[in-house]
Amino acid sequence: MAVISYIQAVTQALREEMKRDDKVFVLGEDxxxxxxxxxxxxxxxxxxxxxxxxxxxxxESAIAGVGIGAAMYGMRPVAEMQFAxxxxxxxxxxxxxxAKTRYRSNNDWSVPMTIRxxxxxxxxxxxxxxxxxxxxxxxxxxxxxVMPSTPYDVKGLLKASIRxxxxxxxxxxxxxxxLIKGEVPEEDYTLPIGxxxxxxxxxxxxxxxxxxxxxxxxxxxxxxxxxxxDAHILDLxxxxxLDQQGIIEAASKTGKVLLVxxxxxxxxxxxxxxxxxxxxxxxxxxxxxxxxxxxxxxxxPYAPTMEKFFMMNPDKVEKAMRDLAEF
Amino acid sequence: MAENRHKSLGLSDEEVLDLFRTxxxxxxxxxxxxxxxxxxxxxxVISCQGQEAAQVGASYALDRTKDYALPYYRDMGVVxxxxxxxxxxxxxxFAKAEDPNSGGRQMPGHFGQKKNRIxxxxxxxxxxxxxxxxxxLAGKMEKKDFxxxxxxxxxxxxxxxxxxxxxxxxxxxxxxxxxxENNKYAISVPVSKQLACEKVSDRAIGYGMPGYTVDGxxxxxxxxxxxxxxxxxxxxEGPTLIETVSYRLTPHSSDDxxxxxxxxxxxxxxxxxxxxxxxxxxxxxxxxxxxxxxxEMNEEINQIVNDATDYAENASYAxxxxxxxxxxxxxxx
Numbered sequence: 070m071a072v073i074s075y076i077q078a079v080t081q082a083l084r085e086e087m088k089r090d091d092k093v094f095v096l097g098e099d100x101x102x103x104x105x106x107x108x109x110x111x112x113x114x115x116x117x118x119x120x121x122x123x124x125x126x127x128x129e130s131a132i133a134g135v136g137i138g139a140a141m142y143g144m145r146p147v148a149e150m151q152f153a154x155x156x157x158x159x160x161x162x163x164x165x166x167x168a169k170t171r172y173r174s175n176n177d178w179s180v181p182m183t184i185r186x187x188x189x190x191x192x193x194x195x196x197x198x199x200x201x202x203x204x205x206x207x208x209x210x211x212x213x214x215v216m217p218s219t220p221y222d223v224k225g226l227l228k229a230s231i232r233x234x235x236x237x238x239x240x241x242x243x244x245x246x247x248l249i250k251g252e253v254p255e256e257d258y259t260l261p262i263g264x265x266x267x268x269x270x271x272x273x274x275x276x277x278x279x280x281x282x283x284x285x286x287x288x289x290x291x292x293x294x295x296x297x298x299d300a301h302i303l304d305l306x307x308x309x310x311l312d313q314q315g316i317i318e319a320a321s322k323t324g325k326v327l328l329v330x331x332x333x334x335x336x337x338x339x340x341x342x343x344x345x346x347x348x349x350x351x352x353x354x355x356x357x358x359x360x361x362x363x364x365x366x367x368x369x370p371y372a373p374t375m376e377k378f379f380m381m382n383p384d385k386v387e388k389a390m391r392d393l394a395e396f
Numbered sequence: 397m398a399e400n401r402h403k404s405l406g407l408s409d410e411e412v413l414d415l416f417r418t419x420x421x422x423x424x425x426x427x428x429x430x431x432x433x434x435x436x437x438x439x440x441v442i443s444c445q446g447q448e449a450a451q452v453g454a455s456y457a458l459d460r461t462k463d464y465a466l467p468y469y470r471d472m473g474v475v476x477x478x479x480x481x482x483x484x485x486x487x488x489x490f491a492k493a494e495d496p497n498s499g500g501r502q503m504p505g506h507f508g509q510k511k512n513r514i515x516x517x518x519x520x521x522x523x524x525x526x527x528x529x530x531x532x533l534a535g536k537m538e539k540k541d542f543x544x545x546x547x548x549x550x551x552x553x554x555x556x557x558x559x560x561x562x563x564x565x566x567x568x569x570x571x572x573x574x575x576x577e578n579n580k581y582a583i584s585v586p587v588s589k590q591l592a593c594e595k596v597s598d599r600a601i602g603y604g605m606p607g608y609t610v611d612g613x614x615x616x617x618x619x620x621x622x623x624x625x626x627x628x629x630x631x632x633e634g635p636t637l638i639e640t641v642s643y644r645l646t647p648h649s650s651d652d653x654x655x656x657x658x659x660x661x662x663x664x665x666x667x668x669x670x671x672x673x674x675x676x677x678x679x680x681x682x683x684x685x686x687x688x689x690x691x692e693m694n695e696e697i698n699q700i701v702n703d704a705t706d707y708a709e710n711a712s713y714a715x716x717x718x719x720x721x722x723x724x725x726x727x728x729x
Contacts, residue, residue: 121537125564126567128559130557130560131526131560131564133526134523134526134529134530134561135564137527138529138530139533140530144537146530161520161523161557162526165518165519166527171722172723173498173501173516174498175495175497175722176726177516211723213724
């Protein structure tokens with residue numbers, strides 16, 4: 070099996086889906102000739118032409134809104150927001166339109182569209198090239214939000230998102246793009262949206278997280294294993310709607326739960342995970358549920374000192390895991 | 397006898413009579429909904445009155461077997477032209493389960509009916525503009541020759557989605573007809589406080605498309621402009637911006653009181669130009685709308701509106717728990 074990077078898995082999934090289905094096309098800023106500022110659509114313009122790899126005007130609401138129109142017609146657009154931070158002008162289209170189209174039309178119309186966006190920090194991106202924006206969208210029934218951690222999950226989940234008949238926000242961690250590599254089958258496969266995945270079996274503590282933080286938790290778990298602490302790690306993969314059963318099973322397994330995100334702490338995805346655990350697992354818990362997250366400041370500052378202060382890393386996760394194990 | 401204006405547009409006597417009939421149908425359904433609202437039978441009405449000529453004139457200029465309509469909340473004339481029935485509209489007014497727009501989920505005026513290519517809409521204004529562009533883009537990719545007609549008010553022409561959508565369509569030369577139904581008011585705010593330019597159509601040049609302002613009380617003028625725009629679109633020449641100028645004859649909605657912001661004299665003056673009156677006069681002058689035909693048409697429409705009202709009033713609401721359905725795709729048993 071070939072070992073490829075996280076971003077190569079994105080490109081591979083796009084290419085395979087565009088080959089498989091003529092209705093699939095890509096639109097966004099710089100996705101065409103340039104192949105994307107991160108090169109996620111590299112080579113697609115040459116292979117599929119400018120009509121299916123469409124460079125749009127610099128206008129995010131139109132990228133989302135035109136995509137919605139094409140999807141309502143029956144196409145399968147994959148829209149790219151150049152950075153998740155820049156999705157905000159498109160929020161009305163995503164929340165008022167895409168999320169509600171099926172519901173408001175009583176199942177007459179639907180929006181089979183995927184919106185991809187690179188999120189996350191640790192790349193000297195400062196306030197507006199580092200944000201995690203999933204919590205903005207995570208109380209909007211009608212949307213699905215996928216945030217994969219590995220190249221294998223990227224390929225299987227991006228294909229599933231493109232084939233899904235409802236709108237999917239697909240957030241890719243930009244630091245993971247070239248940092249994270251992994252085995253990815255060359256053949257076609259999909260993974261189920263809405264299903265969390267156990268990335269490490271363990272019996273002492275449970276870590277529930279998503280995105281790049283999954284790797285921080287895995288690294289920390291290897292170190293802690295040497296100290297005799299055996300961590301169970303659940304990767305949410307889909308952060309909305311959440312895999313409640315998967316969360317309950319993982320939390321109940323060890324009774325000690327650490328929730329990790331690089332997003333701000335208050336009102337985030339992991340807060341909802343915590344609520345699910347408290348509603349369902351009270352008698353299985355041996356410690357208060359712990360949240361490890363970014364601080365509640367607007368976003369990640371540019372200077373390396375402050376960026377490091379904000380950004381999640383394996384050391385912070387390791388310390389929180391050890392503290393919980395010792396509780 | 398006055399000049400025959402419709403023959404030169406390729407419209408037969410029967411076609412203009414049918415066009416008028418649809419205008420009158422929209423007016424009479426709208427009037428009935430106000431009565432029902434004031435009688436406490438339906439919670440909300442938002443009106444087409446004063447804009448029927450623009451709505452029906454534009455729709456009749458299209459190929460209603462393949463073109464797409466993305467109406468806004470006043471467009472009863474558009475949706476009737478595209479195949480929605482008076483009964484459908486009454487079901488929406490009463491929020492009943494059989495309402496094809498939304499099954500009683502949305503307020504009246506939030507149109508949508510896939511089988512007639514009436515694209516579902518929401519309440520935040522102008523969001524439908526980029527959708528019309530996306531549908532036209534899809535048509536171009538699929539090598540179809542349909543056009544999309546998107547309508548909205550002059551207030552909406554200030555929204556970012558108008559600018560973003562129009563620019564996108566201009567850049568990619570897409571077959572979209574942007575039709576601004578300028579009724580002079582955005583709720584209480586007059587056009588003088590909405591636009592710094594004289595006409596909405598002045599904005600077209602910024603998007604690389606032609607812009608025209610036509611009399612929105614004249615269905616034939618609107619028909620002519622939209623027909624030319626549809627031909628341009630089908631020929632691959634790109635989008636067109638059309639502004640139809642008329643007047644909103646009612647308050648903004650059943651919850652508004654327009655006496656707080658405009659003079660009665662102004663409304664009375666506008667009523668003299670009401671297309672239901674002026675176009676009927678034209679058809680009478682042409683001996684197309686004879687006394688006999690007019691009596692018959694009025695009786696027929698009254699009967700249809702009565703039947704639609706009775707049917708909708710007696711129809712069932714959706715089951716309460718059905719509010720849980722269709723958040724996502726469901727595999728029905």
